[in-house]
Amino acid sequence: xxxxxxxxxxxxxxxxxxxxxxxxxxxxxxxxxxxxxxxxxxxxxxxxxxxxxxxxxxxxxxxxxxxxxxxxxxxxxxxxxxxxxxxxxxxxxxxxxxxxxxxxxxxxxxxxxxxxxxxxxxxxxxxxxxxxxxxxxxxxxxxxxxxxxxxxxxxxxxxxxxxxxxxxxxxxxxxxxxxxxxxxxxxxxxxxxxxxxxxxxxxxxxxxxxxxxxxxxxxxxxxxxxxxxxxxxxxxxxxxxxxxxxxxxxxxxxxxxxxxxxxxxxxxxxxxxxxxxxxxxxxxxxxxxxxxxxxxxxxxxxxxxxxxxxxxxxxxxxxxxxxxxxxx
Amino acid sequence: xxxxxxxxxxxxxxxxxxxxxxxxxxxxxxxxxxxxxxxxxxxxxxxxxxxxxxxxxxxxxxxxxxxxxxxxxxxxxxxxxxxxxxxxxxxxxxxxxxxxxxxxxxxxxxxxxxxxxxxxxxxxxxxxxxxxxxxxxxxxxxxxxxxxxxxxxxxxxxxxxxxxxxxxxxxxxxxxxxxxxxxxxxxxxxxxxxxxxxxxxxxxxxxxxxxxxxxxxxxxxxxxxxxxxxxxxxxxxxxxxxxxxxxxxxxxxxxxxxxxxxxxxxxxxxxxxxxxxxxxxxxxxxxxxxxxxxxxxxxxxxxxxxxxxxxxxxxxxxxxxxxxxxxx
Numbered sequence: 001x002x003x004x005x006x007x008x009x010x011x012x013x014x015x016x017x018x019x020x021x022x023x024x025x026x027x028x029x030x031x032x033x034x035x036x037x038x039x040x041x042x043x044x045x046x047x048x049x050x051x052x053x054x055x056x057x058x059x060x061x062x063x064x065x066x067x068x069x070x071x072x073x074x075x076x077x078x079x080x081x082x083x084x085x086x087x088x089x090x091x092x093x094x095x096x097x098x099x100x101x102x103x104x105x106x107x108x109x110x111x112x113x114x115x116x117x118x119x120x121x122x123x124x125x126x127x128x129x130x131x132x133x134x135x136x137x138x139x140x141x142x143x144x145x146x147x148x149x150x151x152x153x154x155x156x157x158x159x160x161x162x163x164x165x166x167x168x169x170x171x172x173x174x175x176x177x178x179x180x181x182x183x184x185x186x187x188x189x190x191x192x193x194x195x196x197x198x199x200x201x202x203x204x205x206x207x208x209x210x211x212x213x214x215x216x217x218x219x220x221x222x223x224x225x226x227x228x229x230x231x232x233x234x235x236x237x238x239x240x241x242x243x244x245x246x247x248x249x250x251x252x253x254x255x256x257x258x259x260x261x262x263x264x265x266x267x268x269x270x271x272x273x274x275x276x277x278x279x280x281x282x283x284x285x286x287x288x289x290x291x292x293x294x295x296x297x298x299x300x301x302x303x304x305x306x307x308x309x310x311x312x313x314x315x316x317x318x319x320x321x322x323x324x325x326x327x328x
Numbered sequence: 329x330x331x332x333x334x335x336x337x338x339x340x341x342x343x344x345x346x347x348x349x350x351x352x353x354x355x356x357x358x359x360x361x362x363x364x365x366x367x368x369x370x371x372x373x374x375x376x377x378x379x380x381x382x383x384x385x386x387x388x389x390x391x392x393x394x395x396x397x398x399x400x401x402x403x404x405x406x407x408x409x410x411x412x413x414x415x416x417x418x419x420x421x422x423x424x425x426x427x428x429x430x431x432x433x434x435x436x437x438x439x440x441x442x443x444x445x446x447x448x449x450x451x452x453x454x455x456x457x458x459x460x461x462x463x464x465x466x467x468x469x470x471x472x473x474x475x476x477x478x479x480x481x482x483x484x485x486x487x488x489x490x491x492x493x494x495x496x497x498x499x500x501x502x503x504x505x506x507x508x509x510x511x512x513x514x515x516x517x518x519x520x521x522x523x524x525x526x527x528x529x530x531x532x533x534x535x536x537x538x539x540x541x542x543x544x545x546x547x548x549x550x551x552x553x554x555x556x557x558x559x560x561x562x563x564x565x566x567x568x569x570x571x572x573x574x575x576x577x578x579x580x581x582x583x584x585x586x587x588x589x590x591x592x593x594x595x596x597x598x599x600x601x602x603x604x605x606x607x608x609x610x611x612x613x614x615x616x617x618x619x620x621x622x623x624x625x626x627x628x629x630x631x632x633x634x635x636x637x638x639x640x641x642x643x644x645x646x647x648x649x650x651x652x653x654x655x656x
Contacts, residue, residue, distance in 0.1 A: 134572045144509055147517045181472055181560040189475045189557060213564030217572035229517060230561055232509040236541030237565040244462045244545035245573050245605075252597045259597060265590035269580045277573075 002033045003318070004096035005310050009038030010065045010083040011103025013300050016043060019102065020052050022306025027056040030311055035096050037087040039063050060095075062086045068299060072106030076114055084108060088115040091292050098293035098313035102284070102301040109145050112287050112294040119326050124153050125289035126228070127296060128161055130168070130282045131238060138216065139165050139174075139223045143285065144232035151194035154178070154225050158205050160288040160325055161223035167319040168312075169222075177211035177221030179230060184210070191227065199225070242277055283309030286316055289325070293317035330361045331646070332424035333638050337366030338393045338411040339431025341628045344371060347430065348380050350634025355384040358639055363424050365415040367391050388423075390414040396627060400434030404442055412436060416443040419620050426621035426641035430612070430629040437473050440615050440622040447654050452481050453617030454556070455624060456489055458496070458610045459566060466544065467493050467502075467551045471613065472560035479522035482506070482553050486533050488616040488653055489551035495647040496640075497550075505539035505549030507558060512538070519555065527553070570605055611637030614644055617653070621645035 007023055009016045016038060023034045033056050036043060040061040047054050064082040066075060075085050084103050088111045091099040101108050105127070113125055126142035141161040146153065158176045165174040178195055180188045185196055187210055199207040211220040213234060226234065253263035263270070275281065283305045284297035295313035297306055335351055337344045344366060351362045361384050364371060368389040375382050392410040394403060403413050412431050416439045419427040429436050433455070441453055454470035469489040474481065486504045493502040506523055508516045513524055515538055527535040539548040541562060554562065581591035591598070603609065611633045612625035623641035625634055 134575070147509065179561065181475065181557060181564075213561045214568040214571075216565065217568040229509060230558060233507065233541045233558055233561050234565050236509075237544065237562050238569055240542040240545040241566055241569040242573065243542075245570065247462070248601060249577075252594065252601055255597060258593045262590040262593035265586045265593075266580065269583060269587060273576060273580055 002031060003314055004033045004035055005313060006035045006037060006087045006090045006096040006099045007306070007310065008083050008087045008099070008101035008103055009036040009043055009059075011101040011108075012297065013068075013102075014302060015102065016046050017050060018301065018303045019306055020047050020050070021303035022301070022310065023057055024052050025303060025307040026310040029307065030314065032310065032314060033057070034310075035060060035090060037062055037090060038065075038083040060086060060090060066104050066107045068104050070104055070107060072104070072110045075107040075111040085111055085115070088112060088294070091294070092116050098295060098317040100284075100295045100297055100306070100309050100313050102297035102299060102306065102309075105144065105296055105299075108294065108296055109287060112290045112292075116290050116292040116294060119289055119291055119322065122156055122160070122289035122325065124149070124156070125287050126157055126160065127285045128157075128164060128288045129235065129285035131235065132277050132281070133217050133219065135219055137169065137282070138221060140231050140235055141223065141225060141288065142228040142231050143235045144228045145287070146228040148229075149191065149227035151191060151198050154191070154195040154227065155198040155202065155205075156289070158199055158202070158207070158223060158225045161225065162205060163324045164286065164288060164316075164321055165222055167321045167324075168315060171222055173206040174222035175208045176205050176223045176225060177208050179213060179216070179224050179226040179234065180210035181212065182210065183212065195225070246274065246277070281308060283307070283312055286312070291322060293322070330359060331642055332361045332363055333641055334363045334365060334415045334418045334424040334427045335634070335638065336411050336415045336427070336429035336431055337364040337371055337387075339429040339436075340625065341396075341430075342630060343430065344374050345378060346629065346631045347634055348375050348378070348382075349631035350629070350638065351385055352380050353631060353635040354638040357635065358642065360638065360642060361385070362638075363388060363418060365390055365418060366393075366411040388414060388418060394432050394435045396432050398432055398435060400432070400438045403435040403439040407435075413439055413443070416440060416622070419622070420444050426623060426645040428612075428623045428625055428634070428637050428641050430625035430627060430634065430637075433472065433624060433627075436622065436624055437615060440618045440620075444618050444620040444622060447617055447619055447650065450484055450488070450617040450653065452477070452484070453615050454485050454488065455613045456485075456492060456616045457563065457613035459563065460605050460609070461545050461547065463547055465497065465610070466549060468559050468563055469551065469553060469616065470556040470559050471563045472556045473615070474556040476557075477519065477555035479519060479526050482519070482523040482555065483526040483530060483533075484617070486527055486530070486535070486551060486553045489553065490533060491652045492614065492616055492644075492649055493550055495649045495652075496643060499550055501534040502550035503536045504533050504551045504553060505536050507541060507544070507552050507554040507562065508538035509540065510538065511540065523553070574602065574605070609636060611635070611640055614640070619650060621650070
């Protein structure tokens with residue numbers, strides 16, 4: 001029997017068209033089935049208009065939608081019948097193995113925590129995207145779920161991140177670094193100083209010490225541990241600088257005849273470079289610490305990002321990641 | 329009479345050679361005189377060996393050096409006679425108009441605060457580098473001096489940053505943004521929420537609201553206000569991503585015959601691009617909130633960065649920036 005993935009057809013800026021396209025790619029490439037949660041009439045209309053076959057997809061009808069502007073808690077109250085809440089319920093009831101949504105992050109986090117539940121021993125679920133670095137990827141945990149954190153929470157992030165990377169990227173002993181303003185043990189605030197001690201003492205964590213943000217894009221660590229506020233700043237600065245540099249490069253290449261020839265000569269390599277950098281390669285981030293595989297795709301995800309998010313969610317749900325976190 | 333700038337000849341990774349070269353460029357290009365603080369014999373030996381004329385430079389002899397590993401407080405105790413401490417003393421005594429050092433940031437901050445003194449109304453001095461963005465520069469304050477901050481302190485950063493930019497870049501009403509994980513007023517932790525209220529209420533601050541880190545490299549604000557921990561993360565991520573992307577680009581251009589031709593065709597534009605991005609263009613950051621012009625250059629500053637730091641320090645000391653901060 002094929003694996004079934006539940007997808008929020010109405011999450012994100014490009015829903016439902018790009019979501020439907022992404023699901024189509026996923027079914028064609030990944031040997032899976034999709035359960036869409038959302039408005040049946042609109043899904044049928046959009047897929048008809050855009051000639052997207054719904055073969056391999058079933059629809060669980062619901063009309064409400066959580067917007068990007070909604071407060072997170074709405075998912076447990078007024079919008080308990082939204083496409084996102086419905087998707088999480090379907091996952092809870094075992095209709096599928098994983099749930100993917102490109103919708104409101106806060107609502108998804110709250111919904112996953114209260115509908116699908118936290119792993120008993122885990123204090124706080126976290127967003128943990130894989131981010132391209134100079135060679136390969138690193139995992140940033142937490143990237144925005146928890147603004148305020150205590151040292152024990154960061155220690156759990158280190159453990160969850162290590163388990164995730166072990167299974168997703170086959171890294172036997174992922175190197176864990178603590179994001180800080182300097183490498184010495186006494187650097188940073190109380191949170192960093194106390195976390196340093198915990199990570200250093202924990203024999204199941206391969207702690208490589210504090211790492212400065214400047215070293216993150218190099219090969220400083222496999223798992224970068226931080227509170228959600230700082231993690232969000234790192235993630236978004238990362239994206240912003242990459243986008244602005246690539247935009248500048250494009251401008252340079254279109255300046256004049258000579259630079260346009262240069263662009264043509266190097267087009268294949270540039271495309272590869274852009275693909276490696278692109279956030280759509282991983283398609284999003286898991287919410288680690290939840291009992292089931294809930295995967296957040298970017299708000300601006302296109303079809304390719306959705307397909308990749310589904311692929312990552314399948315791999316995540318088929319691994320022993322959650323099981324291993326439960327034991328810890 | 330020419331303006332005199334005091335320079336720490338033994339601060340930073342490339343001291344004293346690059347410092348001496350940078351001072352030479354400064355004298356030749358900027359119509360200034362330099363007072364070097366540091367070991368006279370070594371300065372003379374290195375300048376002789378490298379054929380750097382010391383014309384226009386005088387030396388105040390001192391043998392001790394603060395290293396990058398030293399604790400900040402050493403500048404007020406055991407190393408009160410170091411090249412850095414001596415330079416700050418010379419500035420205090422009016423021997424020159426500004427002091428530039430590429431040495432230990434923490435020690436420089438502590439020295440400037442206790443030797444040259446805080447502006448009476450300013451609670452905490454801050455590092456405030458100008459950082460290249462998509463078009464021009466933005467000021468990041470604080471970028472690492474104050475790990476823990478209160479809302480009133482961030483409000484003062486906003487004021488100091490606005491005054492600095494007004495005079496340094498001739499921006500009449502600099503747009504001030506608060507670095508945060510979302511644009512809505514309720515986003516972030518208590519520090520951000522309370523700071524938002526203060527900035528919004530202050531009629532002398534042109535507050536444009538919260539800005540996400542992703543927007544910083546675009547044209548979101550002229551002054552980005554944040555605590556020193558977060559600011560350091562933003563600054564260093566910024567540098568790290570830019571360096572890693574440029575390194576990758578270089579690799580692409582040297583891949584094969586075709587890409588090498590492309591590199592040759594576009595070499596002039598790429599050089600210009602790299603120059604615009606380079607942190608040596610501004611040469612470092614002022615320590616705002618101190619009664620005198622103390623300017624921190626990068627630890628790895630080369631001669632060009634030192635020259636640019638001297639130029640920025642001259643402009644800073646000749647402006648009414650400190651005077652205007654004293655009134656607030």
